[in-house]
Amino acid sequence: MSEYIIDVGKRHIKEINEEIQEAAKQGKEIHVVNTLSRHNLGVGLPAGAKLTFEGSVGYYCGGLNVGANIEIERNAGWACGEGMSKGHITIGGYCGMSCGAAMMGGTIHVKGDAGPRCGVAMKGGTIVVEGKIGYQSGFMAHSGRIIALGGAGASCADALWEGEVWVAGEVESLGVDVNVLEPTSEEVAEVDAILDPLGLTDSSRNWRKMVSGQRLWYFESREASAWLMI
Amino acid sequence: MCGIAGRIVGGNGVLGRNLVDLMDAQEHRGADSTGFAIYGPIRDNGYVLRGMGFDKTKIDSDLADFENVLRDNGSDYLNNPDILTDENAHYCFRMEISDPKELIAWVHDADMLSDRIEVQSCGRSLEIIKDIGGASAVADKHNVRDMVGTHGLGHARLATESSVLPNASHPFWARPFSDVAIVHNGQITDYFTWRKKLERKGYRFLTGNDSELIAVWVSDQMKSGLTMQQALTNSISSIDGVFTYMIANTDGIGFAKDRFAMKPLVVMDRKGDLAMATEEQAVRRIFEDEGEVTNYDGPSMTALWGVGNRSIAA
Numbered sequence: 001m002s003e004y005i006i007d008v009g010k011r012h013i014k015e016i017n018e019e020i021q022e023a024a025k026q027g028k029e030i031h032v033v034n035t036l037s038r039h040n041l042g043v044g045l046p047a048g049a050k051l052t053f054e055g056s057v058g059y060y061c062g063g064l065n066v067g068a069n070i071e072i073e074r075n076a077g078w079a080c081g082e083g084m085s086k087g088h089i090t091i092g093g094y095c096g097m098s099c100g101a102a103m104m105g106g107t108i109h110v111k112g113d114a115g116p117r118c119g120v121a122m123k124g125g126t127i128v129v130e131g132k133i134g135y136q137s138g139f140m141a142h143s144g145r146i147i148a149l150g151g152a153g154a155s156c157a158d159a160l161w162e163g164e165v166w167v168a169g170e171v172e173s174l175g176v177d178v179n180v181l182e183p184t185s186e187e188v189a190e191v192d193a194i195l196d197p198l199g200l201t202d203s204s205r206n207w208r209k210m211v212s213g214q215r216l217w218y219f220e221s222r223e224a225s226a227w228l229m230i
Numbered sequence: 231m232c233g234i235a236g237r238i239v240g241g242n243g244v245l246g247r248n249l250v251d252l253m254d255a256q257e258h259r260g261a262d263s264t265g266f267a268i269y270g271p272i273r274d275n276g277y278v279l280r281g282m283g284f285d286k287t288k289i290d291s292d293l294a295d296f297e298n299v300l301r302d303n304g305s306d307y308l309n310n311p312d313i314l315t316d317e318n319a320h321y322c323f324r325m326e327i328s329d330p331k332e333l334i335a336w337v338h339d340a341d342m343l344s345d346r347i348e349v350q351s352c353g354r355s356l357e358i359i360k361d362i363g364g365a366s367a368v369a370d371k372h373n374v375r376d377m378v379g380t381h382g383l384g385h386a387r388l389a390t391e392s393s394v395l396p397n398a399s400h401p402f403w404a405r406p407f408s409d410v411a412i413v414h415n416g417q418i419t420d421y422f423t424w425r426k427k428l429e430r431k432g433y434r435f436l437t438g439n440d441s442e443l444i445a446v447w448v449s450d451q452m453k454s455g456l457t458m459q460q461a462l463t464n465s466i467s468s469i470d471g472v473f474t475y476m477i478a479n480t481d482g483i484g485f486a487k488d489r490f491a492m493k494p495l496v497v498m499d500r501k502g503d504l505a506m507a508t509e510e511q512a513v514r515r516i517f518e519d520e521g522e523v524t525n526y527d528g529p530s531m532t533a534l535w536g537v538g539n540r541s542i543a544a
Binding site: 036037038039055056058059075076078094096097113115116133135137153154155 | 281494508510511513514516520523525527528529
């Protein structure tokens with residue numbers, strides 16, 4: 001099936017998104033060009049939709065995704081895939097701040113590095129970052145899993161509620177209330193099963209799995225200093 | 231939420247037009263007011279002043295008093311001041327003056343009139359143009375697109391901490407030091423603590439805008455003899471709040487970001503031809519094609535960019 005080309009340019013974002021939605025409804029494979037790093041492209045895409053973005057996109061691309069397969073050729077701005085519940089987003093380059101913020105399901109695959117607070121407040125799903133995850137990644141995540149193959153910035157897994165941050169490589173520093181665990185072979189197999197379809201399995205990795213220390217679950221005045229994030 | 235921008239023209243760009251484009255692309259981040267800091271050709275002597283008076287029915291008496299202060303300080307107009315009025319109560323001015331005997335003393339005296347007429351920039355090169363309204367409206371009114379220069383800053387304001395007043399717009403001049411301007415995106419949470427401290431040292435605040443604190447704070451650092459790099463680094467541990475701010479002088483542009491890394495900065499650098507903005511899509515108005523983009527996303531970051539072969543760190 002041939003690709004349906006949508007040109008972004010300087011058109012109103014609502015008009016572009018309506019065109020994307022209409023083409024998705026008709027089951028077309030969509031190729032979006034001339035993106036100019038514009039915001040809010042491809043928000044709220046339906047299950048089964050298939051989209052590629054040429055070049056870089058701005059904020060909130062693929063947000064509220066309910067099952068579309070989205071591929072971004074280069075970089076994404078803030079909060080790519082925010083609030084998504086299903087589907088798959090691939091970012092070819094760098095993914096900006098708050099990638100996968102508050103997502104509930106599905107997978108985000110970043111081929112480059114991710115910015116600060118990757119997976120902030122996520123409630124499910126998986127974020128795989130081939131590079132390094134930024135400052136304070138996993139901040140207040142409720143559930144789900146972040147997997148970083150190229151290390152993590154400072155304050156990693158800060159104030160996790162539940163959920164897991166897996167890091168292979170150097171971790172600059174840990175956030176507040178983090179327990180670092182050696183994963184069991186069963187758990188590693190589970191992560192490898194996620195990485196395998198992406199062609200990213202590597203048995204030589206030295207994993208660290210970070211989970212909540214659960215001290216912040218209840219406020220204790222004598223531990224108030226732990227609540228001072230910076 | 232505000233939007234900021236910086237531009238160092240290395241190629242054939244027109245500074246004014248480029249800064250207006252950068253701010254037009256970010257108008258959704260705040261259209262309460264828009265401002266520009268333009269670094270034009272550097273004079274050997276004399277200063278160009280930009281500013282505003284708050285009651286256009288009193289232009290003549292304001293200017294007469296202002297002229298008296300100039301003469302008391304051994305300075306005078308080099309030509310007739312340009313005055314711009316519209317339906318608003320305030321008026322804007324541009325003046326060229328000869329060197330006062332002592333710049334700091336003159337600024338002190340001129341600021342005694344600041345409840346009526348406020349100097350908003352003073353420079354051998356710098357001109358700050360700011361007004362209420364979006365990028366296009368301000369650019370049209372003040373003819374910003376045709377302004378030429380080497381580098382400059384832009385700001386779109388969404389007023390969150392203080393009133394929408396024409397003089398509470400950015401950029402802010404780091405008075406009384408000529409040719410230093412700042413733009414800020416964020417909130418300063420220890421504004422009142424710092425303001426009291428700096429007022430006790432004799433500094434004047436002309437607005438209730440928390441961002442003005444950065445300009446005054448930077449002045450205090452410069453007075454202590456610190457370099458721009460030292461001031462930028464110090465600000466991260468000294469000032470509380472969320473901020474990404476840019477500071478410019480005749481040599482270039484610097485920036486600093488807070489410890490919590492809340493406010494973005496995107497930079498495209500093509501061999502010294504630079505565009506910087508809060509949002510990548512604004513930078514793409516200058517460099518439309520895909521290129522190497524640097525996201526200054528981490529906590530506690532600073533950077534300096536010099537103009538041409540001028541060194542800014544020295």
